[in-house]
Amino acid sequence: MLKLENICKYYNPGTINEMCLFENYNLKVEQGEFVSIVGSNGSGKTSMLNIICGSIPVDSGKIYIDQQEVTRMPEFRRAQVIGRVYQNPALGTCPDMTILENMSLADTKGKSFNLRRGTDKDRIDYYRELLAGLGLGLENKLSVRVGALSGGQRQAMALLMSTMTPIDFLILDEHTAALDPKTADTIMELTDRIVREKQLTTLMVTHNLRYAVEYGNRLIMMHQGENVMDLGAEEKQNLKVEDILQKFNEISIECGN
Numbered sequence: 001m002l003k004l005e006n007i008c009k010y011y012n013p014g015t016i017n018e019m020c021l022f023e024n025y026n027l028k029v030e031q032g033e034f035v036s037i038v039g040s041n042g043s044g045k046t047s048m049l050n051i052i053c054g055s056i057p058v059d060s061g062k063i064y065i066d067q068q069e070v071t072r073m074p075e076f077r078r079a080q081v082i083g084r085v086y087q088n089p090a091l092g093t094c095p096d097m098t099i100l101e102n103m104s105l106a107d108t109k110g111k112s113f114n115l116r117r118g119t120d121k122d123r124i125d126y127y128r129e130l131l132a133g134l135g136l137g138l139e140n141k142l143s144v145r146v147g148a149l150s151g152g153q154r155q156a157m158a159l160l161m162s163t164m165t166p167i168d169f170l171i172l173d174e175h176t177a178a179l180d181p182k183t184a185d186t187i188m189e190l191t192d193r194i195v196r197e198k199q200l201t202t203l204m205v206t207h208n209l210r211y212a213v214e215y216g217n218r219l220i221m222m223h224q225g226e227n228v229m230d231l232g233a234e235e236k237q238n239l240k241v242e243d244i245l246q247k248f249n250e251i252s253i254e255c256g257n
Helices: 045-053 099-107 121-132 151-162 181-198 209-214 233-237 241-254
Strands: 002-011 019-029 034-039 060-065 082-085 169-173 201-205 218-223 226-231
Touching: 002 045, 019 045, 019 060, 034 045, 034 209, 045 082, 045 169, 045 201, 082 151, 099 121, 099 151, 121 151, 151 181, 169 181, 209 241, 218 233, 218 241, 226 241
Parallel strands: 034 201, 034 218, 082 169, 169 201
Antiparallel strands: 002 019, 002 060, 218 226
């Protein structure tokens, strides 16, 4: 379970450029939910993810993960139970390291580092098995530098690496936005499979309204730091892309656009 309670966040406080992004914002995500999050630029989507992961602090309010308050817990400690995939495929992998070295690095997340070899040869077959599940032939390219792979291959690896160790939450920050449509569809199918197989509680920010409708069992639309739409599994079943577009248009009219 994840809970944000009365979150307040200001940017440039005390200056002429002061902006209130969140004021007493609340969100509760139950275990096993796959939440698709949409909204216009500046609505607070990515900032909310950053607050959950500990990338940016809050001015007030509380954050709970599995009943434990983590409001002041540093980002690296929250990362023990949170996997995150970014919009830029380059952020989830190390381009100058080989596929094997990247897999080994992800495999040691949360473990102590001793004086030992960086790559455990006993795990190579396991890595090949995981990579084969991607269906991209990467299991036969363990010695290839990740920087030489395509964006889709790197994003698939980033998704796999973020879920290699046991985690409770998967955070997807527009993780298909930098990909071509066909590759994006492949990554979304892979995402859905991993979420289901590992039964991960997932928050996915996306600008692709079709993905928001087709994937997940809950949909949230954000605007100016608030949830203006929050649909559960039953309501979401009959939702269409046109319904979300209509809500966007209503908001645009209210804002004078």
